[in-house]
Amino acid sequence: MTDDPRDRAMLxxxxxxxxxxxxxxxxxxxxxxxxxxxxxxxxxxRALLRHLxxxxxxxxxxxxxxxxxxxxxxxxxxxVRLGLAGGLGGLALAATAVVAVGAWLVAAPVDAPLALxxxxxxxxxxxxxxxxxxxxxxxxxxxxxxxxxxxTGGRLDVEVDPGKGIALSVVTREATVEVIGTVFSVDRSALxxxxxxxxxxxxxxxxxxxxxxxxxxxxxxxxxxxxxxxxASSGLLGRANLLKKSGAPAAEVLTAVEAGLPLATGxxxxxxxxxxxxxxxxxGRSREARDAADRYLADPGGSRRAEVLAVAAAAAIATDGxxxxxRYLSALEELGAxxxxxxxxxxxxx
Amino acid sequence: MARPQPSGDQLAAVRAGDEDALxxxxxxxxxxxxxxxxxxxxxxxxxxxxTQDILMLVMDKVDRVYSPEQFRPWLFGVTRRVLARHRRGxxxxxxxxxxxxxxxxxxxxxxxxxxxxxxxARRVHRALDRLPDAHREVLVxxxxxxRTDEEVAALLAVPVGTVKSRLRRDRAAxxxxxxxxxxxxxxxxxxxxx
Numbered sequence: 001m002t003d004d005p006r007d008r009a010m011l012x013x014x015x016x017x018x019x020x021x022x023x024x025x026x027x028x029x030x031x032x033x034x035x036x037x038x039x040x041x042x043x044x045x046r047a048l049l050r051h052l053x054x055x056x057x058x059x060x061x062x063x064x065x066x067x068x069x070x071x072x073x074x075x076x077x078x079x080v081r082l083g084l085a086g087g088l089g090g091l092a093l094a095a096t097a098v099v100a101v102g103a104w105l106v107a108a109p110v111d112a113p114l115a116l117x118x119x120x121x122x123x124x125x126x127x128x129x130x131x132x133x134x135x136x137x138x139x140x141x142x143x144x145x146x147x148x149x150x151x152t153g154g155r156l157d158v159e160v161d162p163g164k165g166i167a168l169s170v171v172t173r174e175a176t177v178e179v180i181g182t183v184f185s186v187d188r189s190a191l192x193x194x195x196x197x198x199x200x201x202x203x204x205x206x207x208x209x210x211x212x213x214x215x216x217x218x219x220x221x222x223x224x225x226x227x228x229x230x231x232a233s234s235g236l237l238g239r240a241n242l243l244k245k246s247g248a249p250a251a252e253v254l255t256a257v258e259a260g261l262p263l264a265t266g267x268x269x270x271x272x273x274x275x276x277x278x279x280x281x282x283x284g285r286s287r288e289a290r291d292a293a294d295r296y297l298a299d300p301g302g303s304r305r306a307e308v309l310a311v312a313a314a315a316a317i318a319t320d321g322x323x324x325x326x327r328y329l330s331a332l333e334e335l336g337a338x339x340x341x342x343x344x345x346x347x348x349x350x
Numbered sequence: 351m352a353r354p355q356p357s358g359d360q361l362a363a364v365r366a367g368d369e370d371a372l373x374x375x376x377x378x379x380x381x382x383x384x385x386x387x388x389x390x391x392x393x394x395x396x397x398x399x400x401t402q403d404i405l406m407l408v409m410d411k412v413d414r415v416y417s418p419e420q421f422r423p424w425l426f427g428v429t430r431r432v433l434a435r436h437r438r439g440x441x442x443x444x445x446x447x448x449x450x451x452x453x454x455x456x457x458x459x460x461x462x463x464x465x466x467x468x469x470x471a472r473r474v475h476r477a478l479d480r481l482p483d484a485h486r487e488v489l490v491x492x493x494x495x496x497r498t499d500e501e502v503a504a505l506l507a508v509p510v511g512t513v514k515s516r517l518r519r520d521r522a523a524x525x526x527x528x529x530x531x532x533x534x535x536x537x538x539x540x541x542x543x544x
Contacts, residue, residue: 010525011493013474013533018494020471021388023381027398031380034402039409 114147116140129161130168136188142169155187162200174222176205184214192223192239223259236260237268240275250282270296274304277311286315306337313342322346354378356418365413375412376405383429389490391433392479393472394440404432419504426505434483470533477528485520492517
């Protein structure tokens with residue numbers, strides 16, 4: 001150990017390298033397999049030969065002579081064979097080259113199975129006619145003619161050569177993207193899966209129900225869902241909160257909120273209603289904002305009561321003036337969160 | 351980290367030609383040798399290849415080792431020599447190309463594995479690689495593998511005092527190299543404030 005703070009910082013970095021270079025079970029297994037291929041069978045023989053009694057020198061000389069003769073005879077035979085093979089081989093090679101070049105020019109991709117894990121950014125030559133540029137993680141499976149990419153996160157740019165009959169699909173938790181001959185990108189993040197098409201036509205099926213057929217210049221986003229309505233609504237609430245926190249336009253937050261509301265129950269519904277009221281008012285739909293606020297406030301247990309009362313009051317003032325906001329302002333006052341000046345002004349107007 | 355310990359009986363069995371004993375010995379030391387190859391070989395050396403080469407040599411020549419105390423420094427010496435050969439080979443390949451390329455793809459050469467290190471680990475790896483072999487060995491054995499001074503002294507066949515003084519020197523050398531490579535703003539900040 002060391003007391004020098006410079007050493008401690010350095011030791012932390014060395015510790016990180018130590019963790020990342022520790023041997024894994026897969027690596028050990030791979031090296032064992034490699035070793036088993038390299039160890040010659042004769043190893044067993046050598047180990048056994050050490051335990052045999054010493055050989056008589058004359059006998060050994062006879063055996064060596066016989067072995068040498070056999071080796072020489074075999075060598076002569078092989079020389080003759082090589083000579084013949086060389087001539088025939090040259091002819092065969094030329095013929096094969098002509099056939100191979102012709103086949104390559106017209107061949108469709110061989111339908112070989114694919115199995116590749118994508119963990120690092122960069123281009124990937126997954127199969128003939130398919131060009132991928134990854135900046136994320138996923139797995140490439142399927143076959144060369146029908147690649148199937150399970151994409152877990154980040155961006156994937158895809159180009160599929162048209163006219164080669166390649167049916168490529170990209171699957172994320174939110175979307176299934178199927179394409180024949182086009183250029184598009186798939187970007188998966190906590191906000192969902194966004195598909196944008198540069199060339200050709202792409203069909204996107206969202207797990208949350210919506211389907212899109214996109215052409216060049218189009219884009220669509222499939223929002224997160226984990227299947228059950230409750231889980232889907234919680235995912236959409238999360239998405240809406242994330243969008244709001246990241247400063248996204250209110251209309252975009254509202255889209256996520258309104259997608260989740262029909263599915264939501266219990267606390268998720270309550271939270272979504274609160275956000276709905278806020279966002280509706282933000283986009284100028286104040287009457288609807290007040291309705292949403294009223295639905296939220298109908299439940300006395302809401303944890304964002306003061307917030308929603310303030311939105312309702314602002315929405316009421318915007319649509320019907322101060323008197324309409326009185327009941328919200330009074331409720332706020334009771335909660336100790338009121339604005340006395342505004343309350344007084346509205347009372348005067350009544 | 352649990353460290354394998356060859357026993358006198360095991361070595362005797364190996365010398366006696368017991369294939370099972372030999373396989374057990376190789377299995378026990380494979381992870382250790384692989385970790386040495388990754389950490390001491392540097393980014394230019396294929397650690398899997400080097401590990402296989404080392405273990406092939408071990409299998410071929412271990413019958414020269416008669417005691418457990420002798421085994422570990424012998425193994426480390428073999429590792430050091432094989433890694434030096436691989437590093438020279440990697441240098442040649444960089445300029446001349448791979449004249450004896452493999453016919454079949456080897457999972458050890460999977461480029462995705464090279465990219466699995468985080469950015470920090472990769473830079474630390476490069477900084478270590480720039481140190482001379484003797485500096486790098488003590489640093490790796492002491493500060494990455496947390497071996498005691500006595501263990502390291504036994505591996506390197508040097509006195510314990512030599513290990514301590516080399517470690518102080520090697521840490522300073524690594525810090526200097528790492529700072530020049532722009533590693534560890536924390537390290538640079540401490541240096542500046544010290």
